[in-house]
Amino acid sequence: MKEKFYLTFGNRYKYQPHPSGIAINPDGYVLIQAYTYDEARAKAFEIFGPAWAFLYTENNFQARFFPVGMLLEI
Numbered sequence: 001m002k003e004k005f006y007l008t009f010g011n012r013y014k015y016q017p018h019p020s021g022i023a024i025n026p027d028g029y030v031l032i033q034a035y036t037y038d039e040a041r042a043k044a045f046e047i048f049g050p051a052w053a054f055l056y057t058e059n060n061f062q063a064r065f066f067p068v069g070m071l072l073e074i
Contacts, residue, residue, distance in 0.1 A: 002033040005040035006061040010053045019051050026053075028068035029061075043074055 007030040009018070018024035030048075032055075034040035041055055063069070 002035055003040075004058045005032045005034060005037065006030070006056040006058070006063075007032055007040075007044050007048070007052055008054045008056070008066065009051070013051075018048070020048050022048075022072065025068050025071060027066055028071040029063075029066045031070050031073045033074065047074065 009024050009026045011026045013024040014026050030044075032040040032043050034043060037055070037057065044052055044055055
């Protein structure tokens with residue numbers, strides 16, 4: 001069964017376009033569904049390159065810090 005992982009971004013993308021071309025807001029997150037943390041991390045690098053901040057497991061993620069909510073689901 002796939003688990004949920006949450007990818008967040010640095011504040012620079014509030015003012016600068018993200019290199020991926022995807023509209024990114026650091027007050028939001030990307031939901032990645034994957035079987036393992038390593039698989040989720042690989043998907044993050046595949047789509048966003050190294051231009052992201054943190055990848056959280058569902059147990060360690062606190063959505064209240066990301067008021068914009070989900071930007072994208074992978």
